Amino acid sequence: MSILKMTDVHAGYGGANILNGVNMEIGAHEIGVIVGPNGAGKSTSLKALFGLLTVSEGSVVFDGKDVTNAKPENLVRGGLSFVPQEFNVFPAMTVRENLEMGAYVRKDDYRHLIEKMFEYFPPLRDKQKQPAGELSGGQRQMVAIGRALMMEPKLLLLDEPTAGLSPRYMGEIFERVIAINASGVGILMVEQNARQALAIAHKGFVLAGGRNSFTDTGQALLDNPEVAESFLGGGAKH
Amino acid sequence: MEQVGFLSAMPINEIVFFINKVVVAGLIIGSVYALGAVGLTLVWGILRFANFAHGDLMTLGAFIAFVLTMVMPGLGAAVGLPTAFVVMPIAMAITALITIGLDKAFYQPLRKTNPKPITLVIASFGVMLMLQGLIRLIWGTAPRNMYVTPKEIYRIPFAGKDIIITEPQLLLIVVTVVAIVALHLFLTRSRTGKAMRAMSDNADLARISGISTDKVVRTTWIIAGSLAAAAGTLLAMDVSLKPDLSFNILIPIVAAMIVGGIGQPYGAISGGLLVGFTETVAVFNWSILLRPLKPHLPDWIELPASIAFVPTEYKIVVPFVILVAVLIWRPNGIFKGKVL
């Protein structure tokens, strides 16, 4: 059964539509990866499915329920978490408070989850009382992902989690993403490092001009010479 | 040689005069500014506009306390506190409700249109003028006394002299301290308080985290409105109640907010005290403190009757001077506020 199904989604920022028919479907516990050139509408797709933009046409079904244009608050409660591309931490709040804000809608005792985040991201443990804005880029990204995981989501949306990171942190984040997925959380991720990302993807979506150019399994997209030519910078490599 | 005691060698009269005129007075007006600026800065942190109607919320709160005092004048005597102070919590609650009503009627519909901050500022200017008109229409312009019985005056003996502080001044200091501690605990310990800081820090991420931004906005107005009513009531008890009670202190309050760092509650408190003290020091007449030196000065030096940094009539420039001075030193304010 699929956890997420976007069908023919059209959306924009008030002016002309940016998305002109985006289709995506991923199964529960799968990793989906969105790649495509700058300005293709990758971030816009995530915002539209998270209820931050008005979907003017098409539908979003999450976990069996139609959530087209649902409020973010309700999506969070339903098990969808989102890590935006930029400004994804509360810079003046401590690392621990950032994690607490991720659990804002929870009514139960979530302290064990904070502990779990420190196990996922060990560098954060010693920094838990520091304002998140003072951390390095890689550690900020860990806080951002940790905050989103505090709801124990069924599906985690990640917008370019490795953008601007050093190769060391990039590898670490990819490793974490795989571990998070292995623990049963579905992932839908936008990535610039298309080859690396598609290699771990169950489903891949190549967007261009606000619609799907290619949709297939991650491996099939890597093997597709046309995709390699236009979007992965050169012929298929193995 | 005669033995001269340490204390008798000190110009006690002048020191006590200085404590009364500068330390006490600065603390009083600084507390009023601090209570006002905290509300203003919280609203800015959450809604990103300077609410010019904030000063008149203080006046409105004071008038509500005045009406309640007139309705139940005997209430205070029963508990041994001024009636206006006893009814103050009710005035704070009513003002908070009115503040939420003003938001629903004027600011919330504008927010839906994704306005530029200046649009909201202009709207708040309109609300300010409306409140000023309504207050004059309902209560007239004559000054009112918030006290049904004579004011208590406390004399604290100090080296044979008295430091004088009135009951409303003492209450103002107590309320300010309590409000600061309560606000600190609220912002750092409670779920809603943390959500407020989160929204002030990054409103989009707060929404993405599932924080109900409507609830945070409402809480912010409640805190701002009730603190404004408390500051207005206590100020009116200290001086007297007039429709222009707090319009005149809007400028120092705005200065206090900016000096402290916009959107920073602790900054607003320190900014309020800083502006209050500087104002008091600036208009203080130093001539009286120099009097003891007179016998030691050569004859040709005459002490003028008044030596103040700033004549009282020009007091209003002081907040601007502090503003410029602090912003040159720290462009984002003492507590590093948000860039406008």
Ligand SMILES: Nc1ncnc2c1ncn2[C@@H]1O[C@H](COP(=O)(O)OP(=O)(O)O)[C@@H](O)[C@H]1O
């Ligand atoms: N907040 C916004 N307001 C208006 N247009 C936007 C906004 N954000 C992005 N866009 C436009 O939408 C298009 C797609 O942007 P985006 O989804 O961010 O691309 P990307 O695929 O690089 O993530 C771009 O043309 C961009 O200019």
Ligand SMILES: [Mg+2]
């Ligand atoms: Mg993007």
